[in-house]
Amino acid sequence: MSETTNPGTANGPTSIRSVFKGDRFGRDSGLFWAAVALLALAGGLIGDSYVLHIFILVFIWCVVIASWDLILGYAGIFNYAQLVFFAFGAYTAAMLSIYADTTPLLSIAIAGLSGAVVGVLVALPTLRLKGEYIALYTFAIHLALPPIIQQGRSIGMGGNTGLLGIPRVELFGTTLSTIDKQAWFWLALAFGSVCVYAVYFLILRRRAGLAFIAMRDVDAFAQAIGVNAVRYKLAAFMISAFFTAIAGGLYAHYTAVVTPKILGTEFFLMAMVMLAIGGMGRFPGAIIGVFVVVIGNELLRAFDDYRLLLLGIAVVLVVIFLPRGIAGAFLGQGGSRSR
Amino acid sequence: MDASAPQESRFTMALMSLDTVSMRFGAFQALSDLSFAILEGEILGVAGPNGAGKSTLMNVCTGGLAASGGRVIFEEQDITKTGRHRRCGLGIAQTFQIPTLLSSLTVGENLLAGHLFGAEASGRAPAIDLDTAIRTVDLGAALNRPASEADLLTRKRIMLGAALATGPKILFMDEPLGGLNADEIDILLDTVRRVRDGLGVTVVMVEHKTRALAEIADRILIINFGRFVMLDRPEVVLNDDHVVEIYLGRKHDA
Numbered sequence: 001m002s003e004t005t006n007p008g009t010a011n012g013p014t015s016i017r018s019v020f021k022g023d024r025f026g027r028d029s030g031l032f033w034a035a036v037a038l039l040a041l042a043g044g045l046i047g048d049s050y051v052l053h054i055f056i057l058v059f060i061w062c063v064v065i066a067s068w069d070l071i072l073g074y075a076g077i078f079n080y081a082q083l084v085f086f087a088f089g090a091y092t093a094a095m096l097s098i099y100a101d102t103t104p105l106l107s108i109a110i111a112g113l114s115g116a117v118v119g120v121l122v123a124l125p126t127l128r129l130k131g132e133y134i135a136l137y138t139f140a141i142h143l144a145l146p147p148i149i150q151q152g153r154s155i156g157m158g159g160n161t162g163l164l165g166i167p168r169v170e171l172f173g174t175t176l177s178t179i180d181k182q183a184w185f186w187l188a189l190a191f192g193s194v195c196v197y198a199v200y201f202l203i204l205r206r207r208a209g210l211a212f213i214a215m216r217d218v219d220a221f222a223q224a225i226g227v228n229a230v231r232y233k234l235a236a237f238m239i240s241a242f243f244t245a246i247a248g249g250l251y252a253h254y255t256a257v258v259t260p261k262i263l264g265t266e267f268f269l270m271a272m273v274m275l276a277i278g279g280m281g282r283f284p285g286a287i288i289g290v291f292v293v294v295i296g297n298e299l300l301r302a303f304d305d306y307r308l309l310l311l312g313i314a315v316v317l318v319v320i321f322l323p324r325g326i327a328g329a330f331l332g333q334g335g336s337r338s339r
Numbered sequence: 340m341d342a343s344a345p346q347e348s349r350f351t352m353a354l355m356s357l358d359t360v361s362m363r364f365g366a367f368q369a370l371s372d373l374s375f376a377i378l379e380g381e382i383l384g385v386a387g388p389n390g391a392g393k394s395t396l397m398n399v400c401t402g403g404l405a406a407s408g409g410r411v412i413f414e415e416q417d418i419t420k421t422g423r424h425r426r427c428g429l430g431i432a433q434t435f436q437i438p439t440l441l442s443s444l445t446v447g448e449n450l451l452a453g454h455l456f457g458a459e460a461s462g463r464a465p466a467i468d469l470d471t472a473i474r475t476v477d478l479g480a481a482l483n484r485p486a487s488e489a490d491l492l493t494r495k496r497i498m499l500g501a502a503l504a505t506g507p508k509i510l511f512m513d514e515p516l517g518g519l520n521a522d523e524i525d526i527l528l529d530t531v532r533r534v535r536d537g538l539g540v541t542v543v544m545v546e547h548k549t550r551a552l553a554e555i556a557d558r559i560l561i562i563n564f565g566r567f568v569m570l571d572r573p574e575v576v577l578n579d580d581h582v583v584e585i586y587l588g589r590k591h592d593a
Contacts, residue, residue: 016447016469016482020455207455210444214452218439220403221498223423224432225453225505226460281443 020210029201036193043185052181054298056254059185059192061290063247065274066199067240073280074204075236076216078135081122081142082271083263085241089115089248090258091149091157097167097253099156104169108249115245116238123237127230142268146260162259169253178256191250195243200283203239212236216281266308270297273311277318279325288326350378350557354414354509354541355400355431361408362395362565369395370565372409377509382535382542384556384573386549388585392565393545394436394513400543401433401511402426413509428460432507432540436514438494440486441501446493447473447482450500457505465506467538475533476500492523496530503534509541510534516548524548528555549586553577561585 017023039055046052068082093111096102102110122141126134153159168175169187176183203209211232214222223229252258261267270293278289296314300307322329353376362370369392377383387393398404400411402423411419418426441449450472457465473479476496481489486497495515502510515531516524528551534540546552552559553573561568561576563585569576576582 015479016445016451018445018448018451020448020451207459210448210452210455213443214441214456217441217443220423221435221439221441221501222452222456224401224427224435225501226424226427226456226458227452228424228460 019205049181052185056184056188058294059188060247060251062192063195064244065286065290066196067243069286070199071236071240075212079138081138084142084145085115085244086248087262088118089245090252093249094163094166094252094258104253111249112242112246116242119237119241123234146263149260166256273315279327282327285325285327350381352379354379356412359409360406363407373567375570381557384552384559385545387562391562397511397513424460430508432502432505433511434498434502438498442487446484446486449486449497450504453501453504467503467506472500472504512544
């Protein structure tokens, strides 16, 4: 058949329905951007700057979690160095803006690109490792980073205190400070939605997404049918690190402060909980997880000391009763097919 | 049973050949100095007792393992150290002993994956188009069902269909009949015949079920303790005293 190399372009004679052939792409894209539009509208109605702040964090987290979902949930690579990419992006963007006077948006872009390079460097040793050893190795990198940041004081990384006074983002001639919550809401939403769309629609619904799932399901079989595992594993790390570093850069310029705390246990656990509650590898599970966990975490602030305990109980309940997360429980087969 | 037993002259061209291939795992020698040729267009059966090295042989041919000695030649090209996906690109496909599938996808997406990545690995459209692959394994009606819900025979068909969709010249099948009942064995053997006769794919089949193997294979290779024992037409091989001895023990021991 003439359409053999790309069955996605034509319906062709075969009746395989698949998101990897572009099925339901338009419909699902429409739903996605409609949800984004609703959020954008809501941003205009929310007056409370604290609520806006929570949503800004949600949008930034969405990028981190979508990227993590890509590598962990879809490609099945036990990468636990995700926050390393986030911290790298935050520090790179902050240092560029502070020391090199780079325009913040350019700093964030450079942070993303250099994050992609770091992603590949982190990935290289994993090519020779299997499963849980990748988890150990990547988590070791995570644990090794705070001491490195401490030592980096001499090159201006600020040690324990971190970096303060990160320049403000300028957009259309106006300067956005941390207190301009409304503008930041829209900026974070724009960044977040574009990145999340790129991950779930432009990458995971194409051939790369199929390759990731194939490697996750059965590595040997995937290679036997022609999947270049080395190339796609490197790609998973590179893409994941790229978007996460962008999120880090955005976060640094939003809070105007970066400290090694972003590598702390609480951040790490929160991210894990988002994936567990939402459901890995089944869009929009992980994204729902971000909303549920960040907002739930804020609602639980009243319980103060018991907050983490309650969060822990929530995770235990979800793992027992919804082992595939919210997405697995409510989207069923349809959800798994629309990955 | 194939009434007209294939003439030995029917297959003449070597598609893949092994030249003194050895495989060593530490102190254990899984394959020793194996040399033989797989002829273009034949169905070659591979048999031998448990632990004879059949699966190792399979892996050495398909890229799951790189032979530690000797050479594997495919179409005059040395592929001894070539990786699995590159061998796929050259036209070498395989199915596994345990039916492994892309279990989170649909039946059709499994075959689509074979089609897309086969094209990616070879750099051109697969020689077998997707519809032909679907028809050959008879999965047209099941394309949009989840692969995880398929029964054993269907799983084997899916795996075979995905392998065919890559457009192979040669297909290695590791114990494809395992776990199937007599009727299902007939269905799968028919499918394998279609693969060879209809699509012109050379088939190498590792199988314990020697009667079924004799029925379908043009030649049978027997290995034991990783060594070559014999390679000939089924009726010759299965009546050979030495082969019978390997399978059943020495006559006088009984």
